[in-house]
Amino acid sequence: xxxxxxxxxxxxGALGSWQTSEAPRxxxxxxxxxxxxxxxxxxxxxxxxxxxxxxxREGHAELMSEFVREAxxxxxxxxxxxxxxxxxADDVVQQTWAALVAHVESITEPQATLKWLLVTARRAAxxxxxxxxxxxxxxxxxxxxDADTAATLPDTAPGPEAEVLRDERDRMLWTxxxxxxxxxxxxxxxVSLADRPDYRSISAAIGMPVGSIGATRGRCLAKLRAxxxxxxxxxxx
Amino acid sequence: xxxxDLDGVVGAxxxxxxxxxxxxxxxxxxxxxxxxxxxxxxxxxxFAMTLAGLESEVMELMVLEAPAGTVRSDAPPLETRTITFTxxxxxxxxxLSPGDEPRTVRVDGWLAPAETLTVVLRRPDGDHxxxxxxDGRFVLENVPRGLASLLVEQDDLPITTPVIEL
Numbered sequence: 377x378x379x380x381x382x383x384x385x386x387x388x389g390a391l392g393s394w395q396t397s398e399a400p401r402x403x404x405x406x407x408x409x410x411x412x413x414x415x416x417x418x419x420x421x422x423x424x425x426x427x428x429x430x431x432x433r434e435g436h437a438e439l440m441s442e443f444v445r446e447a448x449x450x451x452x453x454x455x456x457x458x459x460x461x462x463x464x465a466d467d468v469v470q471q472t473w474a475a476l477v478a479h480v481e482s483i484t485e486p487q488a489t490l491k492w493l494l495v496t497a498r499r500a501a502x503x504x505x506x507x508x509x510x511x512x513x514x515x516x517x518x519x520x521x522d523a524d525t526a527a528t529l530p531d532t533a534p535g536p537e538a539e540v541l542r543d544e545r546d547r548m549l550w551t552x553x554x555x556x557x558x559x560x561x562x563x564x565x566x567v568s569l570a571d572r573p574d575y576r577s578i579s580a581a582i583g584m585p586v587g588s589i590g591a592t593r594g595r596c597l598a599k600l601r602a603x604x605x606x607x608x609x610x611x612x613x
Numbered sequence: 614x615x616x617x618d619l620d621g622v623v624g625a626x627x628x629x630x631x632x633x634x635x636x637x638x639x640x641x642x643x644x645x646x647x648x649x650x651x652x653x654x655x656x657x658x659x660f661a662m663t664l665a666g667l668e669s670e671v672m673e674l675m676v677l678e679a680p681a682g683t684v685r686s687d688a689p690p691l692e693t694r695t696i697t698f699t700x701x702x703x704x705x706x707x708x709l710s711p712g713d714e715p716r717t718v719r720v721d722g723w724l725a726p727a728e729t730l731t732v733v734l735r736r737p738d739g740d741h742x743x744x745x746x747x748d749g750r751f752v753l754e755n756v757p758r759g760l761a762s763l764l765v766e767q768d769d770l771p772i773t774t775p776v777i778e779l
Contacts (some may be wrong), residue, residue: 453644464676475666
């Protein structure tokens with residue numbers, strides 16, 4: 377895996393290919409470069425989503441390309457949290473990004489881009505789960521169905537958790553996390569993936585009022601710590 | 614456990630501090646390890662966006678069946694594999710096998726229901742076109758390996774597959 381810079385360079389051509397007919401005007405280009413070089417700490421993921429959308433509409437795809445790299449993990453875990461198998465989740469994430477292109481002109485408020493993506497990913501995930509159930513149902517109704525071809529979609533992460541969580545403290549934290557309510561787990565994972573939590577986006581994505589996100593995050597974290605302490609892990613408290 | 618069980622937990626109203634941030638970082642790191650984002654998903658998403666920019670409206674097929682890992686870039690390179698895409702109106706099955714030339718694949722495809730439709734395999738560097746025969750069969754030979762998506766041209770609405778790794 378190359379660094380972010382290398383990736384941006386390599387894929388600039390692919391993502392920007394439909395806009396090669398018209399070079400961006402110098403002033404716009406300067407503006408885009410200014411956005412890119414501004415320090416990341418001063419803006420949230422939601423701000424970068426807005427800048428990517430605006431830049432994309434104006435005909436340069438660099439910010440969008442970089443934003444796709446940055447936000448794909450958040451979309452991935454949002455989709456997976458709804459119970460979508462890995463292979464299908466791959467499609468759903470792609471579809472969500474493609475839908476952003478299709479709706480690029482209809483998002484009236486650029487600041488709502490991240491929220492739009494998370495909500496779209498979540499709905500598409502539910503739809504995929506619904507379709508998956510319907511397919512399973514159809515399969516079980518076919519008497520001559522080949523057992524080898526049915527249900528070949530893997531449902532879990534590659535490799536048992538024990539293999540990736542060799543460290544005792546890692547296992548403890550993971551086990552503790554699993555003991556929290558589902559929405560708590562989803563909230564903590566989303567918050568942990570945004571370098572500066574964007575509560576407006578996250579609240580819409582998991583259907584929780586904006587005002588309660590901060591408090592809920594605090595409660596989920598405190599609960600996580602309490603579970604860890606019960607297990608004898610004290611270094612977090 | 615219910616969300617209401619979280620009421621009255623000690624420390625819940627404290628502002629986010631350094632140890633919270635450290636704990637969240639560990640949560641993110643573990644999520645990434647237990648359920649990693651598939652290799653190449655960012656690249657596939659970018660190409661899917663490029664393709665979405667070319668077509669105003671499409672019908673999306675979803676992967677119905679694929680051996681584990683076959684749509685990802687870490688797929689075994691030279692094995693024959695079959696992927697089925699489906700939608701209410703059309704099912705596309707493709708069998709991939711090594712092409713005659715190095716680093717290419719042969720794509721044997723079937724459309725169901727069978728129809729003589731134009732099939733376009735779209736790659737970052739260009740398209741490969743062919744037409745399905747009366748039985749709905751089509752063949753694309755010596756397609757360079759890499760990102761690709763199939764588009765089936767229909768009267769009203771083109772049908773596309775997700776971006777996969779050939």
